[in-house]
Amino acid sequence: MTSFGKVLTAMVTPFDSEGKVDFGVAEKLAVHLVEHGSDALVICGTTGESPTLTWDEEYRLFQVVKDAIATKGQVIAGTGSNSTCEAIEATQKAAKLGLDGVLQVVPYYNKPPQEGLYQHFRSIAEATPEMPIMLYNIPGRTGQNLQPETVAKLAQLSNVVAIKEASGNFDQVSQIRRRTPPEFEIYSGDDSLTLPMLAIGCSGVVSVASHLVGEPLQQMVQFFEQGHTKSATNIHLKLLPLFQALFSTTNPIPVKAALRLQGWSVGGTRPPLSDCPKSLQQQLEQVLKEEKLL
Numbered sequence: 001m002t003s004f005g006k007v008l009t010a011m012v013t014p015f016d017s018e019g020k021v022d023f024g025v026a027e028k029l030a031v032h033l034v035e036h037g038s039d040a041l042v043i044c045g046t047t048g049e050s051p052t053l054t055w056d057e058e059y060r061l062f063q064v065v066k067d068a069i070a071t072k073g074q075v076i077a078g079t080g081s082n083s084t085c086e087a088i089e090a091t092q093k094a095a096k097l098g099l100d101g102v103l104q105v106v107p108y109y110n111k112p113p114q115e116g117l118y119q120h121f122r123s124i125a126e127a128t129p130e131m132p133i134m135l136y137n138i139p140g141r142t143g144q145n146l147q148p149e150t151v152a153k154l155a156q157l158s159n160v161v162a163i164k165e166a167s168g169n170f171d172q173v174s175q176i177r178r179r180t181p182p183e184f185e186i187y188s189g190d191d192s193l194t195l196p197m198l199a200i201g202c203s204g205v206v207s208v209a210s211h212l213v214g215e216p217l218q219q220m221v222q223f224f225e226q227g228h229t230k231s232a233t234n235i236h237l238k239l240l241p242l243f244q245a246l247f248s249t250t251n252p253i254p255v256k257a258a259l260r261l262q263g264w265s266v267g268g269t270r271p272p273l274s275d276c277p278k279s280l281q282q283q284l285e286q287v288l289k290e291e292k293l294l
Contacts, residue, residue, distance in 0.1 A: 002132040002161045003185065004074055004101060005039020006204035006221045007214055010047035012252050012259065013061065015267030021057050025265050027068040034073035037214025039204075041065060044078035045103055046141065047208055047252045052270035055090065062097050076134060080105035084120045088127045101132040103164065108142040114150045125157045133159055138166040138189060148172055152179035164189045164206045170196065177201035191217075192243040195236040198224045208246055208255050212262070212293055213239055238291075245287045248280060258284050261294060 011033065014025035030041055043065050044050045044058045053061075058078070066075045079090035079102045091102050107120055125133055135154060139145040145167060154160045165173050166189025176186060177200055185203040188194040194205040198221065210217050216235055223232035246254045250273060257276035259266045261284060268275055276284075288294045 002101065004076065004134065004162060007037055007210050007217045008040040008042055008076065008187065008204065008206045009033050009038040009210040009214065010042045010045045010206050010208055012211065012256055012266055013044065013048045013053065014265065015270065017267070019270060021061065022265065022267065023060065023064045026061060026064055029264065030065045030068045033211065033214060034069045037218045038073055038210055040074035040076055040100065041069065042076045042078060042103055042206055046138070047255065048078060049252065049270055050078050059093060062094060062099055066097060066099060074100035076101040076103050078103045080136065082107035082110050084123050087124050091124055091128045091131060095128050095131045101134055103134050103136050105136040105138065106142045106144055106146050111144045114147055117146055118150050118153055121154050121160065122157060125159050129159055131159060132161045134162040134164055135160065136164045148175035148179055151176050155180040155184045161185060162187060166190055168193065170200060173197060173202070174200050191246070192240060195220065195224065195232060208251060209239065209243055211255055212258060213242065213291070241287050242291055245284055254280060254284060257281050258288060261285055261288060
C-alpha cells in the first residue's frame with residue numbers, strides 16, 4: 001500500500017509581477033520544502049489556487065516540480081474536478097508524467113448524492129488503476145460532505161489509498177478510521193487539528209504551515225508516534241498562533257504574505273482572491289518574529 005509520508009505540504013503557486021505562474025520560483029520553493037520537513041508536495045490544490053489556473057499551467061507545474069525534487073519527495077497532483085470526465089482526463093495525463101499520486105476533491109457546486117460521489121471516484125480509480133488516489137473532503141468549500149460509509153466503500157478499491165479530511169468533525173474521522181483498513185491513510189486537512197487527529201488514527205497532515213515550520217511538524221508527529229505526547233503537545237501549542245494566523249482569512253492569502261515576508265517571490269493571489277490586509281500582514285510579521293522565522 002502506498003504511503004505518502006507524514007508531513008505533506010499543500011504548495012502555493014508562485015506568480016510573477018504580471019500574474020503569470022513563476023515556474024522558476026516554484027522549482028526553488030519545492031526543493032526548499034522537501035529539504036525542510038516535507039515528505040511530499042501537493043500541487044494545484046486549494047492552497048495552489050487551482051480554480052484560477054488553466055490545465056496547461058497545472059500540467060506544466062506538475063512536471064516542473066517533479067523534475068525539481070526528483071527522488072527527494074513525492075508529488076501529488078490536484079486533478080480533481082466537478083466534472084467526472086474532466087477529472088479522469090486530468091488524472092490520466094498526470095499518470096503519464098510519472099507522478100506519485102493524485103488528490104481528488106469532492107465535486108463542488110453540483111452537490112452529488114453519496115451514490116454519485118461513489119461513482120465519481122470509482123470511475124476515476126478504474127480509469128487510472130496504477131495511480132494512487134487521495135480523496136479530499138472539504139465540505140466548507142464544496143458544499144457536500146463525503147460520508148464515512150462512502151469513504152469505506154471507496155477504500156475497498158485498490159488504488160484509493162488515503163483521504164485528506166478537512167471537515168473538522170472528529171466523530172466523522174473516527175468513523176472513517178473504524179470502517180477502513182489500517183493501511184488506508186487519513187490526513188488532517190487543518191494544521192491546528194493535526195495533533196488531536198493523530199490521536200484517533202491519522203497518519204499526518206496535508207499542511208499549509210509546513211511552508212514555514214515543516215521540521216517542527218515532522219518532530220511533532222514523530223514525538224506522538226513514539227509516545228512522547230507531552231512533547232508533541234508542546235510543539236502544537238507553540239505553533240498554534242501561527243496556525244491561527246494562517247487561517248485568519250481565506251487560504252492562501254496569509255501564507256503567501258508570510259512567504260513574502262521571508263523573502264520568497266511568490267507574488268499575490270489571482271482574482272477573485274484579494275490582497276492581504278495590512279493588519280494581517282502586521283500580525284503575521286509579529287507571529288513570525290516570535291517563532292524566530294524572520
